[in-house]
Amino acid sequence: MAGNIIPAIATTNAMTAGLCVLQAFKVMRDDLHKAKMVFLERSAARVINTDTLKPPNPNCTVCGVTQSRLVVDTSRATLNNLVEDVLRVQLGYGDEFSINNEVGTLYDPELDDNLQKKFSDLGIKGDSFLTVIDDDDDNPRLNLSFSISEKYVYRQRYTSSELADIVAEHCPQNPSQY
Numbered sequence: 001m002a003g004n005i006i007p008a009i010a011t012t013n014a015m016t017a018g019l020c021v022l023q024a025f026k027v028m029r030d031d032l033h034k035a036k037m038v039f040l041e042r043s044a045a046r047v048i049n050t051d052t053l054k055p056p057n058p059n060c061t062v063c064g065v066t067q068s069r070l071v072v073d074t075s076r077a078t079l080n081n082l083v084e085d086v087l088r089v090q091l092g093y094g095d096e097f098s099i100n101n102e103v104g105t106l107y108d109p110e111l112d113d114n115l116q117k118k119f120s121d122l123g124i125k126g127d128s129f130l131t132v133i134d135d136d137d138d139n140p141r142l143n144l145s146f147s148i149s150e151k152y153v154y155r156q157r158y159t160s161s162e163l164a165d166i167v168a169e170h171c172p173q174n175p176s177q178y
Contacts, residue, residue, distance in 0.1 A: 015048070016038065016039070016048070019038040023035050023037075023038055035053055036052060036053065037050060037052070037053060037054075038050050039051075065142060065143045065144075066143070067144075067146075068144065069146070069148075070082075070086075070146040070147070070148055070149070071149045071150075071151045072119060072148065073150070073151055074119035074120045074126070074148070075120050075152070077118065077119050078116055078118050079099070079106060079107055079116075079117055079119070079122065080115040080116060082130075083099070083107060091144075093132070093134065094136055095109055096109060096134070096135040096136045096137075097134045097135055098111075098132070098135060099130055099131070099132055099133075100130070100131045100133065101122075101124065101128060101129060101131070102129070103123060106122060106130070108135075124148055125148065125150060126150035128147075129145060129147055129148070130146040130148065131146075
């Protein structure tokens with residue numbers, strides 16, 4: 001009996017994996033209505049069973065994602081503003097979370113170098129996405145995906161150096177280009 005356990009496990013794993021791949025082909029061909037879940041069942045009648053695909057559970061911390069739009073002035077907002085003012089104060093996040101974008105990880109508890117950087121310095125602009133992943137072991141939240149929308153905030157008074165920076169940023173260096 002003992003010599004048959006390893007081949008039996010390998011065989012059932014191979015059969016299940018093969019059936020899952022066949023279902024994956026249906027997903028890749030966009031035939032979702034034909035795709036099914038395949039699983040082993042401890043039943044004398046059928047060993048391999050199928051069921052229709054179920055939609056993702058919106059409360060599941062593995063497959064659920066919450067989406068929101070974040071409207072910011074990317075030239076003034078810093079990553080610290082997002083971490084402290086929005087995530088910790090307004091949304092109640094603890095210490096164990098990370099913020100990622102297309103480039104990679106922008107913030108986590110061990111990587112706080114970017115906190116004082118402005119969104120624009122980090123390459124975050126309109127139509128960018130930020131994903132907040134809660135790493136709390138006790139009570140994790142869903143992943144939070146922010147779609148960034150830029151909104152320039154006009155200020156009445158600027159210091160001369162701020163005004164010079166704005167002019168230099170938005171005006172060509174050569175006046176003959178006007």
